[in-house]
Amino acid sequence: EAGVAQSPRYKIIEKRQSVAFWCNPISGHATLYWYQQILGQGPKLLIQFQNNGVVDDSQLPKDRFSAERLKGVDSTLKIQPAKLEDSAVYLCASSLERTFYNEQFFGPGTRLTVL
């Protein structure tokens, strides 16, 4: 079974520039998550989709971050404009369904450096 795919793996941009990350979840997984992991910390949920609808985006900085999941499969996360503090690894995860006991499968992440 193919895992969660993410691209690019690394991205370096200057502050105030825009950047987009792509995620392809495991086939058949209805729930998709985007996490931000700052160096030395645990992952922090940014947004959760169930199929193509948003379940939770309470921790997404909506003034600069946006995400979409068209057709309930692939998803993109965009930052516009980027700030220095956005430097982090952005992890995408998926799970079978939106349940309380959900094992999440993570992609390799995109390491973003904002200069």
Place this chain on the structure above:
Amino acid sequence: SQQGEEDPQALSIQEGENATMNCSYKTSINNLQWYRQNSGRGLVHLILIRSNEREKHSGRLRVTLDTSKKSSSLLITASRAADTASYFCATGKTGANNLFFGTGTRLTVIP
């Protein structure tokens, strides 16, 4: 803010020894999960324990959960160099459908 806090922040042991990591959390949960993260394989799910369970085993892993103390422990027995990684606890809160990750324990197993 994040739900869990792991203790210790870093742990260094010799190969073959046991490693114990602890996780404390603040609010009611319905499940607690442990994940491992290393540079080679990213973040990988290890084990899930439900709030009505007290202990669970999976291979060399043993997880305990004490809901009265709002704490969990992960024991890795007969550690191997390949166990070197960061270990995170993640809690599923009652009424929420996502996970809250702790700050992690960095485990180093010395060959």
